[in-house]
Amino acid sequence: MTNKDLTNKPAENAKDWVANRLRGEILTGTRPIGSRLPPERSLAEALGVSRITIRSAIGQLQAESLLEVKHGSGAEVKNYRESGNLDLFRWIYSNPELSNEEIFKVFADIIRLRRNLVIPIAMDLLAQISEDDLATVRQDLNAMAENIHEPMAYLEAHLRLMDHLVARHDNLAVQMLHHGLNRIIRQRPELILAFLGPLDEHHQVTAGFFEILAGSEELPDPSTLRQGLTENMTFFEEQALDRLKQHLGVTSPKEAS
Missing domain, CATH: 1.20.120 (Four Helix Bundle (Hemerythrin (Met), subunit A))
Incomplete structure (x- = not known):
């Protein structure tokens, strides 16, 4: 996949928009396997949303097995080729940047x-x-x-x-x-x-x-x-x-x- 921002258009709500953006960065390798997301506060400031929104988006990506949240050490990017499922494949297939x-x-x-x-x-x-x-x-x-x-x-x-x-x-x-x-x-x-x-x-x-x-x-x-x-x-x-x-x-x- 191309190493581009996969979310040029806002999603239906802020949580979806953040989740789509982070998901795209994970799938393109912009956020490599094993790397950690910045702290919630830093992400919230960078993306212009609340910390609650960041937390909700991270929870969604954790449910999709893209992130592993470890207490005290933040959210770590998982290998989606090993942890992903068919629902993730649907997202990849419909990506307009392909x-x-x-x-x-x-x-x-x-x-x-x-x-x-x-x-x-x-x-x-x-x-x-x-x-x-x-x-x-x-x-x-x-x-x-x-x-x-x-x-x-x-x-x-x-x-x-x-x-x-x-x-x-x-x-x-x-x-x-x-x-x-x-x-x-x-x-x-x-x-x-x-x-x-x-x-x-x-x-x-x-x-x-x-x-x-x-x-x-x-x-x-x-x-x-x-x-x-x-x-x-x-x-x-x-x-x-x-x-x-x-x-x-x-x-x-x-x-x-």
């Missing part, structure tokens, strides 16, 4: 993590899909087809389809991670739409997968099935990431392999 390269890196990281969640869901679905499941899928696919020329409505139908598939997967951790990641990417719907590409083509591929699923009488062994799903998802998603890269004008993103 460059297009950084936006792409964050989005790609989310997609590749989500891929690891989707594989077991797809395996489970292939193994025991019911007529009720297929009826729900067809309803969502029909909603997508009806809204091919209405991108936002199409996107909602697509995400609803994913939610329905995850809901039938009996793994609480997978469900919570899926919904947490979806809350993050929903903040930038234009990026998801660029990732999906032409909606008629996206719908055709998605519907085709479920048509094969509905007509399958015998499946490969689990190892072969997992390998096939992984290879296909990787191929289509990397193509989609290339599309997003072009949309953002990114030529040499610093991606993790």
Whole structure:
């Protein structure tokens, strides 16, 4: 992330404004890991707010695991990569100061993590899909087809389809991670739409997968099935990431392999 003040606009109240400013300074490294915040009085004078406001903002950042408050020694900056959670990721993703390269890196990281969640869901679905499941899928696919020329409505139908598939997967951790990641990417719907590409083509591929699923009488062994799903998802998603890269004008993103 760029080493800039991430809060150029006042927040709804003074506490939020201070918390946003300090959070931004922590995430950009302006306030390094292990460093301590100045005393409350000094911060209050520097930012033009009351000590109570400073104390409340520090309490909020402590709850977010960005700061550790030690009696007698002040507030120490923690390593957010170790202590942070998905809610913090949402804040990073929606930061208006991110460059297009950084936006792409964050989005790609989310997609590749989500891929690891989707594989077991797809395996489970292939193994025991019911007529009720297929009826729900067809309803969502029909909603997508009806809204091919209405991108936002199409996107909602697509995400609803994913939610329905995850809901039938009996793994609480997978469900919570899926919904947490979806809350993050929903903040930038234009990026998801660029990732999906032409909606008629996206719908055709998605519907085709479920048509094969509905007509399958015998499946490969689990190892072969997992390998096939992984290879296909990787191929289509990397193509989609290339599309997003072009949309953002990114030529040499610093991606993790």
